[in-house]
Amino acid sequence: MLAIVLIFQIFSSVECRLTEIETACRALRSATIRILCVGIGLGLFIWFRPHLRRRLISAADTADSEARRWWAVHLIGLGLIFVPWLRADPASLNADFQAHLTTLLAGAVLATTGALFLLVPRRQMFGLLREGGAGLALVVLVAALIPDLADALAPFWWAFRGLILATFYGVAVVLAALGFHVVLTPEVATIGTEDFFVEMAGTCSGIEGFALTTGFFVIYSVLMRDTLRLGRFWLIVFPLALLVSWVFNVLRIAALIAIGARISPELAVNGFHSFAGWLFFTLLALGVIWVVQSRPSLHRASVVAPRSEPRTAFRHDTNAALIAPFIVFMLSGLLVQSLWQSPALGYPLQVALMAVALWLFRKPLLAFDRRLDPIALLAGVAVGVGWLLTFRGGPAPAGLSDLTGAALAGWVLCRILGTTLLVPVIEEAFFREYLLRLLNGPAPWQRALAVVVTSLSFALLHGRVVEAGLAGLIFAWIAMRKGRLSDAVAAHAVANGIIALTALITGDWSLI
Numbered sequence: 001m002l003a004i005v006l007i008f009q010i011f012s013s014v015e016c017r018l019t020e021i022e023t024a025c026r027a028l029r030s031a032t033i034r035i036l037c038v039g040i041g042l043g044l045f046i047w048f049r050p051h052l053r054r055r056l057i058s059a060a061d062t063a064d065s066e067a068r069r070w071w072a073v074h075l076i077g078l079g080l081i082f083v084p085w086l087r088a089d090p091a092s093l094n095a096d097f098q099a100h101l102t103t104l105l106a107g108a109v110l111a112t113t114g115a116l117f118l119l120v121p122r123r124q125m126f127g128l129l130r131e132g133g134a135g136l137a138l139v140v141l142v143a144a145l146i147p148d149l150a151d152a153l154a155p156f157w158w159a160f161r162g163l164i165l166a167t168f169y170g171v172a173v174v175l176a177a178l179g180f181h182v183v184l185t186p187e188v189a190t191i192g193t194e195d196f197f198v199e200m201a202g203t204c205s206g207i208e209g210f211a212l213t214t215g216f217f218v219i220y221s222v223l224m225r226d227t228l229r230l231g232r233f234w235l236i237v238f239p240l241a242l243l244v245s246w247v248f249n250v251l252r253i254a255a256l257i258a259i260g261a262r263i264s265p266e267l268a269v270n271g272f273h274s275f276a277g278w279l280f281f282t283l284l285a286l287g288v289i290w291v292v293q294s295r296p297s298l299h300r301a302s303v304v305a306p307r308s309e310p311r312t313a314f315r316h317d318t319n320a321a322l323i324a325p326f327i328v329f330m331l332s333g334l335l336v337q338s339l340w341q342s343p344a345l346g347y348p349l350q351v352a353l354m355a356v357a358l359w360l361f362r363k364p365l366l367a368f369d370r371r372l373d374p375i376a377l378l379a380g381v382a383v384g385v386g387w388l389l390t391f392r393g394g395p396a397p398a399g400l401s402d403l404t405g406a407a408l409a410g411w412v413l414c415r416i417l418g419t420t421l422l423v424p425v426i427e428e429a430f431f432r433e434y435l436l437r438l439l440n441g442p443a444p445w446q447r448a449l450a451v452v453v454t455s456l457s458f459a460l461l462h463g464r465v466v467e468a469g470l471a472g473l474i475f476a477w478i479a480m481r482k483g484r485l486s487d488a489v490a491a492h493a494v495a496n497g498i499i500a501l502t503a504l505i506t507g508d509w510s511l512i
Helices: 002-011 022-047 050-061 065-087 098-121 124-144 147-160 161-177 207-223 228-264 263-270 273-291 318-339 343-360 362-366 374-389 405-439 444-460 465-482 485-506
Strands: 183-185 190-192 197-200
Touching: 002 022, 002 065, 002 318, 022 098, 022 124, 022 147, 022 207, 022 273, 022 343, 050 098, 050 124, 050 147, 065 183, 065 405, 065 444, 065 465, 124 263, 147 207, 161 183, 183 362, 190 228, 197 228, 197 374, 207 228, 207 273, 207 318, 228 273, 318 343, 318 362, 374 405, 374 465, 405 444, 405 465, 405 485, 444 465, 465 485
Parallel strands: none
Antiparallel strands: 183 190, 190 197
């Protein structure tokens, strides 16, 4: 979901009203939001139903052969979703959206189907549905209707003039505190400065926050009705949660205008609009639920069930160590793209976040075999040299020419550190240890499928798809040759080190 937001909203913004099939475009956008809401609703349901969670985990552990198949379906679907972005000029996506609709729909269906059967093994589906019962159906229904709730609440946003005025003047106060000269016209829902104005439509007014809070609060109250003090929850917590959502929206609009006026209008609209708003409001609603869950005064009895057996701490879980740093890597990319007009300048923040993630999971990562195969080092040299020889030139990172002295030296140090040490560990842990191991099997076709899928996924993450795909094939071969993650990391680090050293010597940072 984060990658889809990053690609289709920030790198290439798709506006349904600018396409020839606005209704179909909005339906597809709505389906994406519904999948997000249903997925989180199911996550809440499973989290607060320990017996169902244990059965689901047990069923998933016995379905390794099927898991490989559904991983392939899921990843092929994701690949199809990104095909329009790879094939088309980002600026022409709106005009050519109708031609890409079939590919996007097919990708969405495959990705969703694969994800569903990865989480719920096919043979266990009906048994788990029966055990979930009416509560599961209610959760899915409520979560799927959250976007419709947002549409239904939209007229109230415009009906209550006081709410509009409160929002507008709240934004004005925040902007004035930041030193802006504010111009607002509530009659036409316009606010901004002398250089940048926004007209607030119902879909970007913050009503999504009210809808998400209401929907997830309904789900939570149903799941925790046996212990939750419902009166306090709905009469005290719910109004406070709506107030927090409103304040968050005021800050979001103020940030949008500030970025649009001082940095980049395109970045402001794309980074703080539509899908990004749904993601941020979702995190806010879940954060409020987490606070409620941790407050004993809001529950009639303890919500912490006694554990019959010790659980592995999250920081010491091997799979978490392979996955979580990669998620942080993706999140940091989204954050940098949203907050910097020249995203390359935000790379030190990415380095800091990646370093923290790897440090938190250092124990399970250091537990892997750390021996090195000399062939891995030679493979890394081959990949690095091949990457340089096939380079056809490219634009230098925007904004880098403005850095001088210590700032430039610090950026260069962070770039080299991240490229040669942190990124190889994070990417190889996810692609060549976690994903490759999941897809790999005893049959030759299973091994071939695992290598192709992981290499293609790795290639889609990089700008030069063909070269990155070949590099992914080599790294996969190295990882499977001795069965060691350390070999793939070493090959990747050597390749990136050669490229980074060449960039340092030549001053051409477009190489990386």
